[in-house]
Amino acid sequence: xxxxxxxxxxxxxxxxxxxxxxxxxxxxxxxxxxxxxxxxxxxxxxxxxxxxxxxxxxxxxxxxxxxxxxxxxxxxxxxxxxxxxxxxxxxxxxxxxxxxxxxxxxxxxxxxxxxxxxxxxxxxxxxxxxxxxxxxxxxxxxxxxxxxxxxxxxxxxxxxxxxxxxxxxxxxxxxxxxxxxxxxxxxxxxxxxxxxxxxxxxxxxxxxxxxxxxxxxxxxxxxxxxxxxxxxxxxxxxxxxxxxxxxxxxxxxxxxxxxxxxxxxxxxxxxxxxxxxxxxxxxxxxxxxxxxxxxxxxxxxxxxxxxxxxxxxxxxxxxxxxxxx
Numbered sequence: 433x434x435x436x437x438x439x440x441x442x443x444x445x446x447x448x449x450x451x452x453x454x455x456x457x458x459x460x461x462x463x464x465x466x467x468x469x470x471x472x473x474x475x476x477x478x479x480x481x482x483x484x485x486x487x488x489x490x491x492x493x494x495x496x497x498x499x500x501x502x503x504x505x506x507x508x509x510x511x512x513x514x515x516x517x518x519x520x521x522x523x524x525x526x527x528x529x530x531x532x533x534x535x536x537x538x539x540x541x542x543x544x545x546x547x548x549x550x551x552x553x554x555x556x557x558x559x560x561x562x563x564x565x566x567x568x569x570x571x572x573x574x575x576x577x578x579x580x581x582x583x584x585x586x587x588x589x590x591x592x593x594x595x596x597x598x599x600x601x602x603x604x605x606x607x608x609x610x611x612x613x614x615x616x617x618x619x620x621x622x623x624x625x626x627x628x629x630x631x632x633x634x635x636x637x638x639x640x641x642x643x644x645x646x647x648x649x650x651x652x653x654x655x656x657x658x659x660x661x662x663x664x665x666x667x668x669x670x671x672x673x674x675x676x677x678x679x680x681x682x683x684x685x686x687x688x689x690x691x692x693x694x695x696x697x698x699x700x701x702x703x704x705x706x707x708x709x710x711x712x713x714x715x716x717x718x719x720x721x722x723x724x725x726x727x728x729x730x731x732x733x734x735x736x737x738x739x740x741x742x743x744x745x746x747x748x749x750x751x752x753x754x755x756x757x
Contacts, residue, residue: 436506436729443501447494489749496741503734518626519575519611520554520721521561522547522586523604525633525663527595528566529683532634534668535707539634540591542707543663546714547586550630551579553718559615561607565600566592567639575611596640597633597689601647601658604629608656624655624698628721630714631693634664636686644689648696657699659721660690661713665705 435441524547530540551560559575560582573585608627612619619625629651637644651658664685672679687703694701704710 433507433509435502436508438505440505441501443504444498446497446501450494450497451490489745492741492745492748496738496745499734499738499741503731503738506729506731507734508729517612517615517617518555518557518628519559519561519608519615520627521563521575521604521607521629522550522582523563523565523600523629523631524586524589525595525597525600525635526564526566526570526589526592527635528591528593528672529595529635529664529668529670530591532664532668532670532683534665535663535705535710537707538591539663539668540589542710543632544586544589545707546632546704546710548583549711550714550718551582553715554721559611561604561611562586563600563604563607564589565596565603567594567596569596569600569603571603571607575607594639595633595635595637596642597631597637597644598642598647599640601629601631601644601693602642602650604631605647605651605654605656609654619655624657627656628699629656629658630717630721631658631660631690632663632710633660633690634662634668634685635683636689644693645696648693651693651697656697658693658697659699659702659717660693661702661704661710662687662690663704663710 524543526540530538530543532539535542554560556577556579559577560579561571561575562573562582562585564570564572572588573582576582608625608629612625612627617625648658662685664683666684668683668685669680670683672681685703687701690703691701693699702713704713
């Protein structure tokens with residue numbers, strides 16, 4: 433919480449002033465009972481329970497003043513809301529290395545489970561598209577509100593051949609831009625668009641025409657953030673060939689490239705080495721991506737609290753027959 437007019441908080445100095453005034457008045461009133469000789473009456477007047485009840489109106493009054501001072505300072509708080517007309521594209525590596533089982537049951541099946549979790553948590557008004565890439569990019573599903581269609585398309589993914597990260601990223605950027613344009617969105621220069629790309633890859637680029645960094649620059653130019661997930665362990669392997677000609681080929685991930693893409697586009701990079709961690713990453717992205725933070729005025733909350741406390745002070749004073757300072 434912050435305040436638009438923090439100097440107005442100086443009004444809080446009224447609270448100790450009121451307390452001091454109340455104590456002074458109470459001390460003056462305390463001189464008069466000395467003329468009475470009824471000790472039981474004196475004991476009742478100064479009993480702790482009665483004194484505590486007499487302090488209740490003062491406490492409520494001080495609280496009312498504090499709330500009023502805070503209202504004068506125009507308090508604000510941050511609220512996070514989903515962006516309107518947002519488009520999210522799932523960009524998935526389906527190279528042959530996604531058959532590796534170092535992330536159980538396989539890298540690709542773990543990724544499919546994670547993407548379904550993402551779809552469950554993403555706000556329903558977001559459009560979601562799907563692009564897969566191996567040797568070449570494959571736009572599989574244009575951004576849609578139909579979560580079932582996206583889930584079914586994700587379920588059909590199969591490992592193929594090489595890894596063309598740059599070409600795949602360029603295809604995803606084009607899909608986001610086309611979707612936003614079709615929805616009537618006009619970008620304000622210098623501002624990010626209400627769209628993002630969630631990229632999952634498990635290896636270094638070995639195919640394609642466009643370098644990952646070049647594609648990331650295009651995404652940044654278009655105001656599109658990319659959130660890359662590097663999937664797999666350094667010890668991951670896949671087998672190629674048959675019988676005596678079978679070879680185990682190391683397929684380590686490439687987190688360096690993923691971090692470079694994130695840094696270039698203003699997104700955030702993640703590393704996942706287990707099925708549970710990749711699901712956790714997509715769960716976090718599903719509940720946070722595509723949201724904007726806004727500051728809203730909450731002065732009315734403090735005004736209402738001040739009014740309630742003031743009414744409470746008056747009511748308490750009437751009940752315990754104590755004056756309000």
